[in-house]
Amino acid sequence: MFMGEYNHVLDSKGRIIMPAKFREGLGERFVITRGLDNCLFVYPLSEWTLLEQKLRNLPFTRSDARAFVRFFFSGASECELDKQGRVLIPNNLREHAKLKKDVVVIGVSGRVEIWSREVWDQYSEETGISFEQIAEKIIDIEL
Numbered sequence: 001m002f003m004g005e006y007n008h009v010l011d012s013k014g015r016i017i018m019p020a021k022f023r024e025g026l027g028e029r030f031v032i033t034r035g036l037d038n039c040l041f042v043y044p045l046s047e048w049t050l051l052e053q054k055l056r057n058l059p060f061t062r063s064d065a066r067a068f069v070r071f072f073f074s075g076a077s078e079c080e081l082d083k084q085g086r087v088l089i090p091n092n093l094r095e096h097a098k099l100k101k102d103v104v105v106i107g108v109s110g111r112v113e114i115w116s117r118e119v120w121d122q123y124s125e126e127t128g129i130s131f132e133q134i135a136e137k138i139i140d141i142e143l
Contacts, residue, residue, distance in 0.1 A: 002107030
């Protein structure tokens with residue numbers, strides 16, 4: 001399980017250091033793709049395979065399902081860490097997530113997300129205000 005928030009810097013070649021706590025869970029090879037809310041989703045291959053199977057079962061006759069699958073898979077890239085624990089983020093994915101210099105890497109249960117610091121701060125501010133209301137709508141368990 002991935003959890004936590006880590007601040008990193010994108011280097012001039014488009015690489016970031018993956019937090020040490022995430023490296024083992026991601027494995028030698030993993031997938032980075034376009035995420036929702038202007039971030040990137042990072043999946044260990046085992047999680048990616050499960051997700052791929054679920055998305056494969058979406059009805060291809062629905063235009064919204066086709067559009068989502070196209071968008072999601074066309075942006076996907078299989079990546080690996082170098083010996084220093086860095087990952088090269090493809091240019092198209094850096095553009096999607098508006099990654100410039102300061103980035104935030106967060107753990108979200110079965111996946112990792114990579115955010116632009118600026119976008120993450122704005123998102124956190126907007127959703128933090130309504131966190132309790134969101135929880136009331138979606139969670140029917142006692143935390």
